[in-house]
Amino acid sequence: KSPENAAIRLSFYLRCLRKMKKEKSISSERLAQFMGTSGVRVRKDLSYFGQFGTRGKGYMIGELQEQISKILGLDRVWTIALVGVGKLGTALMGYPGFRKSGFHIKVGFDVKPSKIGRKIASVPVYHPYRMPTIIRAQKIRMGMITVPAEAAQESADLLIISGIRAILNFSPAVVVAPSYVKLTQVDFTTQLEIMTYFIINRTKE
Amino acid sequence: KSPENAAIRLSFYLRCLRKMKKEKSISSERLAQFMGTSGVRVRKDLSYFGQFGTRGKGYMIGELQEQISKILGLDRVWTIALVGVGKLGTALMGYPGFRKSGFHIKVGFDVKPSKIGRKIASVPVYHPYRMPTIIRAQKIRMGMITVPAEAAQESADLLIISGIRAILNFSPAVVVAPSYVKLTQVDFTTQLEIMTYFIINRTKE
Ligand SMILES: NC(=O)c1ccc[n+]([C@@H]2O[C@H](COP(=O)([O-])OP(=O)(O)OC[C@H]3O[C@@H](n4cnc5c(N)ncnc54)[C@H](O)[C@@H]3O)[C@@H](O)[C@H]2O)c1
Ligand SMILES: NC(=O)c1ccc[n+]([C@@H]2O[C@H](COP(=O)([O-])OP(=O)(O)OC[C@H]3O[C@@H](n4cnc5c(N)ncnc54)[C@H](O)[C@@H]3O)[C@@H](O)[C@H]2O)c1
Structure with missing residues (x-):
C-alpha cells in the first residue's frame, strides 16, 4: 500500500x-x-x-x-451521501465546484420533519433510518457529516453500516471509525494559522 | 523569511x-x-x-x-471580517471551533437589506461600503469571503483597501491580490481525492 x-x-x-x-x-x-x-x-x-x-x-x-x-480514481463520477441538511449542508449541496471535479452529492438525510420528503438544492432529503436502504441501493461509498456535534458519531455509524467507506466530518466532534473506513476531519484552523504566521512575518520585512 | x-x-x-x-x-x-x-x-x-x-x-x-x-502568532486573539452572510457564511459565524482556537469572527458584511443592521449568530452585519471605516476602527487583519463567485474579486479588493492582510476565499472564483496579502483558496477537492484513492486501494487488500 x-x-x-x-x-x-x-x-x-x-x-x-x-x-x-x-x-x-x-x-x-x-x-x-x-x-x-x-x-x-x-x-x-x-x-x-x-x-x-x-x-x-x-x-x-x-x-x-x-x-x-x-x-x-477520478476517471469516474463519485456519489456522496450528506447527513445534516442545515446551513453548512445546504451550502455544500449547492456548491457547483464538487460536480465539476466529478463529485456529486446525490442524497441528503435529516431528522427535521420540514426537510424530509423535499428536495433541497435539487437533492432529495430522507430520514436517517432510511440510510441503509437508500445508500445500498445507490451503491454510494462516500459520506459528509454536517450535523451538530452530539449527533456526529451516530451519523457516522449509520453511514458505515450502510456501506460508506470514506467520510468527511465537518462537525467538531471526534468521531471514531473502523480501520477500513477513511475518516477525514475538516478543520480550517491550519489554514487560519498559516494566515497569522504570514501576517506576523510580513510586518518584519 | x-x-x-x-x-x-x-x-x-x-x-x-x-x-x-x-x-x-x-x-x-x-x-x-x-x-x-x-x-x-x-x-x-x-x-x-x-x-x-x-x-x-x-x-x-x-x-x-x-x-x-x-x-x-497564536498567543493572542485574532479578529476576522466575513463578507457574504449567506448559508456558508452563517454556518462559519456560528461555528464554536474558531473561537476555541483564538479566532473570532467579529463583523459580517452583506448587500441584502434584510441582513444589514441585524445580528446574525450574534455578529453585527453591515453593508460592504462601511468596510473601510469598521475594519480599520477595529484593526481587523483577516478576512473570509463567502459571496457568490461574481462578487468575490470586488469583496477582496474592498477588504484589502480596508487593511486586511490575509483572506480565506471560499468562493469558486479565482481572486487576485497583491503579494503583501496572503490569499488562501478553500478547496475540499484534495480531501475528496484522498478519499477516492483510499476506497480504490482498500478493495485491493
Ligand atoms: N469545520 C468547520 O469549519 C465548520 C464550519 C461551520 C460549521 N461546522 C459544523 O457543521 C455542523 C453543522 O453546522 P450548521 O451551521 O449547518 O448547523 P445547523 O443547525 O444549521 O444544521 C444542522 C442540521 O443537522 C440536522 N440534524 C440534527 N441531528 C441530526 C441527526 N441525528 N441526523 C441527521 N440530521 C440531524 C438538523 O436538523 C439541522 O438541519 C455543526 O456541527 C457545526 O459545528 C463546522
Ligand atoms: N469551497 C467550498 O467547498 C464551498 C462550499 C459551499 C459554498 N461555496 C461557495 O461559497 C459561496 C457562498 O455560498 P452560499 O451557499 O452561502 O450562498 P448564499 O447565496 O447562501 O450566500 C451568499 C451571500 O452573499 C451575499 N452577497 C452577494 N453579493 C454580495 C456582495 N457584493 N457583497 C457582500 N455580500 C454579497 C448574498 O446576499 C448572500 O447572503 C459561494 O460562492 C459558493 O460557491 C464554497
Missing part, C-alpha cells in the same frame, strides 16, 4: 498540470518548482505508481494527467 | 503535541512518527525558528507548545 502522503502530493501535481494550458511536456524539476519540492521527490512519487515519462525528456502533460486521475 | 511549508508542519506538530496529555517530553523521532516524516526533518524545522529542546533529551512538551504557538 503506497503512503497516503504520496497520494496527497499526486493530487497537488494534478492541480498544477491542469493549470498548464500551453506546454506539451514538463520535466520533474519544473513540476517540483510549482510545489516547493525537489525533482527527486516528484520522480520517486510517480515511479511508485508506475512507469511514466521518458528519461531525459520529462513527462507528456496530457498523458500524465490521465494517469494520475486514474490512480486517484 | 522561513518557508511557508515549515509553518504548515509547525501547525501539525502543534496539533500532535496538544493531544499528548500524559508525557512530559518527546523526542524528534517520536514527533516525526505521528507526522509520517523523519526526526531530521522535525529538528530542521524547529531549529529554523530558534533553539528548542536539549540534545539527546528531546523537547519539553509544554514549552515546545508555547514556543510554536508564539511563532504562529
Whole structure:
C-alpha cells in the first residue's frame, strides 16, 4: 500500500498540470518548482505508481494527467451521501465546484420533519433510518457529516453500516471509525494559522 | 523569511503535541512518527525558528507548545471580517471551533437589506461600503469571503483597501491580490481525492 502522503502530493501535481494550458511536456524539476519540492521527490512519487515519462525528456502533460486521475480514481463520477441538511449542508449541496471535479452529492438525510420528503438544492432529503436502504441501493461509498456535534458519531455509524467507506466530518466532534473506513476531519484552523504566521512575518520585512 | 511549508508542519506538530496529555517530553523521532516524516526533518524545522529542546533529551512538551504557538502568532486573539452572510457564511459565524482556537469572527458584511443592521449568530452585519471605516476602527487583519463567485474579486479588493492582510476565499472564483496579502483558496477537492484513492486501494487488500 503506497503512503497516503504520496497520494496527497499526486493530487497537488494534478492541480498544477491542469493549470498548464500551453506546454506539451514538463520535466520533474519544473513540476517540483510549482510545489516547493525537489525533482527527486516528484520522480520517486510517480515511479511508485508506475512507469511514466521518458528519461531525459520529462513527462507528456496530457498523458500524465490521465494517469494520475486514474490512480486517484477520478476517471469516474463519485456519489456522496450528506447527513445534516442545515446551513453548512445546504451550502455544500449547492456548491457547483464538487460536480465539476466529478463529485456529486446525490442524497441528503435529516431528522427535521420540514426537510424530509423535499428536495433541497435539487437533492432529495430522507430520514436517517432510511440510510441503509437508500445508500445500498445507490451503491454510494462516500459520506459528509454536517450535523451538530452530539449527533456526529451516530451519523457516522449509520453511514458505515450502510456501506460508506470514506467520510468527511465537518462537525467538531471526534468521531471514531473502523480501520477500513477513511475518516477525514475538516478543520480550517491550519489554514487560519498559516494566515497569522504570514501576517506576523510580513510586518518584519 | 522561513518557508511557508515549515509553518504548515509547525501547525501539525502543534496539533500532535496538544493531544499528548500524559508525557512530559518527546523526542524528534517520536514527533516525526505521528507526522509520517523523519526526526531530521522535525529538528530542521524547529531549529529554523530558534533553539528548542536539549540534545539527546528531546523537547519539553509544554514549552515546545508555547514556543510554536508564539511563532504562529497564536498567543493572542485574532479578529476576522466575513463578507457574504449567506448559508456558508452563517454556518462559519456560528461555528464554536474558531473561537476555541483564538479566532473570532467579529463583523459580517452583506448587500441584502434584510441582513444589514441585524445580528446574525450574534455578529453585527453591515453593508460592504462601511468596510473601510469598521475594519480599520477595529484593526481587523483577516478576512473570509463567502459571496457568490461574481462578487468575490470586488469583496477582496474592498477588504484589502480596508487593511486586511490575509483572506480565506471560499468562493469558486479565482481572486487576485497583491503579494503583501496572503490569499488562501478553500478547496475540499484534495480531501475528496484522498478519499477516492483510499476506497480504490482498500478493495485491493
Ligand atoms: N469545520 C468547520 O469549519 C465548520 C464550519 C461551520 C460549521 N461546522 C459544523 O457543521 C455542523 C453543522 O453546522 P450548521 O451551521 O449547518 O448547523 P445547523 O443547525 O444549521 O444544521 C444542522 C442540521 O443537522 C440536522 N440534524 C440534527 N441531528 C441530526 C441527526 N441525528 N441526523 C441527521 N440530521 C440531524 C438538523 O436538523 C439541522 O438541519 C455543526 O456541527 C457545526 O459545528 C463546522
Ligand atoms: N469551497 C467550498 O467547498 C464551498 C462550499 C459551499 C459554498 N461555496 C461557495 O461559497 C459561496 C457562498 O455560498 P452560499 O451557499 O452561502 O450562498 P448564499 O447565496 O447562501 O450566500 C451568499 C451571500 O452573499 C451575499 N452577497 C452577494 N453579493 C454580495 C456582495 N457584493 N457583497 C457582500 N455580500 C454579497 C448574498 O446576499 C448572500 O447572503 C459561494 O460562492 C459558493 O460557491 C464554497
